[in-house]
Amino acid sequence: MDNLAVPSRTPHQDLAEKFINYMYLLDPDVAVRFCAFNYCGTPNKAARELIPEADRNNPAIYPTAETLARLWYGEDLGDKQKLYDELWTQIKAK
Numbered sequence: 001m002d003n004l005a006v007p008s009r010t011p012h013q014d015l016a017e018k019f020i021n022y023m024y025l026l027d028p029d030v031a032v033r034f035c036a037f038n039y040c041g042t043p044n045k046a047a048r049e050l051i052p053e054a055d056r057n058n059p060a061i062y063p064t065a066e067t068l069a070r071l072w073y074g075e076d077l078g079d080k081q082k083l084y085d086e087l088w089t090q091i092k093a094k
Contacts, residue, residue: 004019004020006020026044028044028046035061039055039060040061041062
């Protein structure tokens with residue numbers, strides 16, 4: 001998962017937002033080039049049609065529905081997030 005943010009007092013807010021839009025791969029041609037360079041998938045439907053078939057059919061890039069059904073993605077832990085962060089920090093420190 002990626003995250004881009006703009007500081008609240010940035011002197012170039014408009015330019016920063018344009019860069020984020022560019023990097024979030026809203027333009028299909030940009031998304032295709034990014035995916036080819038990084039061997040990654042894209043949620044951009046228009047771009048996905050332009051990606052080479054070998055990459056579109058590569059389960060390491062686009063997992064099958066069966067594989068996706070077995071995957072887990074993080075969830076909002078609410079008040080427990082602080083405890084989770086502390087425990088994870090302890091685990092990584094060992």
